[in-house]
Amino acid sequence: MNDATPPLRLGDLTPEAVDALLLDTTPWLSCDECFDRMDTHVEALLGDSEHHDPAMDRHLLGCAACREEAQSLEALLRARD
Template identity: 50%
Template sequence: MRTTDTWAAAILAQVVEAFEPWMSCDECFERSDQIVQALLDGEPAVPAGFRAHLAGCAACRDEVAALAALAAHDRGLDPTADEPIAQLIVD
């Protein structure tokens, strides 16, 4: 293996590690409503795989942000002022 191959493999390993445990878009979509509702109910623990997926997937992150904003609005809350929801949207 050439030095550049080793360097590329090391970078790839770091990038992949950032998104573990892995979650598919389908699984993220299936779980998003439950997780957003749990956050609104005061349960701030977001599964690591869900958070990692949102960090790497703009489409799912946008979907969850819209869902969180709608769910918060339905409860008369401001999603940007509610700390757990705001963190989920931003992170």
């Protein structure tokens, strides 16, 4: 059982897509990795609405705990400004 595994078929991957995946070691973060990157990610989001971190986006979509953490961090940072 691994509900977090995305429906990714190897046949869909172009060489460019494979390169993009390999850039970040793996796009599928653990919660620890997600927490490590969360400050940077949320600050980047606040500074640039076009900012995307595919690995973070994917994890936050699938992980309610981290998504809530990111949302409260975002609220905190917005309130600080």
